[in-house]
Amino acid sequence: MSSTTNDFDFQKFSSILDKSRKQSKKKEYQCCIPGCNEVALLHSHLVPQSALKKYICDDKHQLIQNQIDEIHPMVAVKTGEISLETFYTIGISEAMSMPIFCKKHDNDLFCEFEGDADSADPYNPRFQILQALRAIGALRYRESRLLEQNTIKSSLSEFYVGGVYNDESQMYQNLVHRYDSTISNLYKAVETDDYDNYEFVCFELEPLKLAICDAFIDDTDLKEHIMDDEYSIPVKALYINMIPKNNNSYLFIGYDKKNVSNALIELLGKWKTAFKDGLDIKVLYVILCHCSNNWCISPDCDSRIIEYLYNNYSNDRMDVIF
Numbered sequence: 001m002s003s004t005t006n007d008f009d010f011q012k013f014s015s016i017l018d019k020s021r022k023q024s025k026k027k028e029y030q031c032c033i034p035g036c037n038e039v040a041l042l043h044s045h046l047v048p049q050s051a052l053k054k055y056i057c058d059d060k061h062q063l064i065q066n067q068i069d070e071i072h073p074m075v076a077v078k079t080g081e082i083s084l085e086t087f088y089t090i091g092i093s094e095a096m097s098m099p100i101f102c103k104k105h106d107n108d109l110f111c112e113f114e115g116d117a118d119s120a121d122p123y124n125p126r127f128q129i130l131q132a133l134r135a136i137g138a139l140r141y142r143e144s145r146l147l148e149q150n151t152i153k154s155s156l157s158e159f160y161v162g163g164v165y166n167d168e169s170q171m172y173q174n175l176v177h178r179y180d181s182t183i184s185n186l187y188k189a190v191e192t193d194d195y196d197n198y199e200f201v202c203f204e205l206e207p208l209k210l211a212i213c214d215a216f217i218d219d220t221d222l223k224e225h226i227m228d229d230e231y232s233i234p235v236k237a238l239y240i241n242m243i244p245k246n247n248n249s250y251l252f253i254g255y256d257k258k259n260v261s262n263a264l265i266e267l268l269g270k271w272k273t274a275f276k277d278g279l280d281i282k283v284l285y286v287i288l289c290h291c292s293n294n295w296c297i298s299p300d301c302d303s304r305i306i307e308y309l310y311n312n313y314s315n316d317r318m319d320v321i322f
């Protein structure tokens with residue numbers, strides 16, 4: 001049977017997506033700290049490594065992390081042919097890492113919380129804000145990489161030049177600017193040691209072999225401010241973190257009091273009620289559905305969480321994202 005034009009196009013399409021994905025990963029990205037022109041470390045970590053090693057990893061030092069498969073066309077994801085999310089087992093040195101900070105900033109900002117597995121304190125406002133900085137830095141990297149992928153795609157095929165592809169690139173660029181403003185505020189708080197603009201709640205839960213460093217952005221806010229000429233308004237977000245320490249897992253969720261929506265406060269209110277008397281596995285799972293991809297679990301994490309994730313996560317994420 002001879003191949004049709006459609007077959008050919010699909011192969012070409014997949015090949016270009018694959019190339020752009022691989023090449024964009026090799027690019028050197030700049031450190032996200034305002035005014036820093038250094039190249040970011042390839043593996044700037046989102047969670048203190050010593051805590052991951054001591055409390056979360058199995059002895060193979062491996063973690064499971066999920067990723068949105070960027071190769072597949074979204075149309076196949078929407079019809080349910082392919083799942084949106086894929087789980088990968090990743091070694092400890094690469095898990096929960098991406099180019100966010102340069103070597104100097106990575107060391108200077110985080111060394112006091114990396115000394116040993118118990119150096120990080122989930123109740124310490126400085127640590128809370130630094131984790132929020134990591135989370136937004138991670139989201140900023142994701143948009144920067146998507147922007148880079150579009151540049152590569154347009155250099156490989158005229159199909160990707162102009163029109164909706166320009167609009168898409170512009171949107172990624174605008175989001176990077178809004179993340180820059182958010183990072184600038186967080187970094188100012190760290191520099192001045194003044195955390196009054198931020199509010200965090202911390203839940204002391206049973207040990208879970210799960211770590212999170214992520215942020216949930218209010219979609220409505222993104223749509224409302226899409227016409228903002230400067231794209232300099234910080235994003236409205238909940239900063240969602242979980243770290244293990246001693247005999248507990250600590251879930252700490254916070255926000256910038258000047259940049260938060262009622263919807264986010266309501267959501268946090270619901271979660272507070274749910275965790276009033278300890279861990280609610282279903283609600284924790286819902287929180288993971290609201291996160292992007294910056295969390296990891298041990299292969300021998302609580303079987304109830306593993307079950308939810310493998311059976312439902314991709315579908316449930318679709319409901320949250322689309």
Ligand SMILES: [Zn+2]
Binds near residue numbers: 031036037038104
């Ligand atoms: Zn730097």
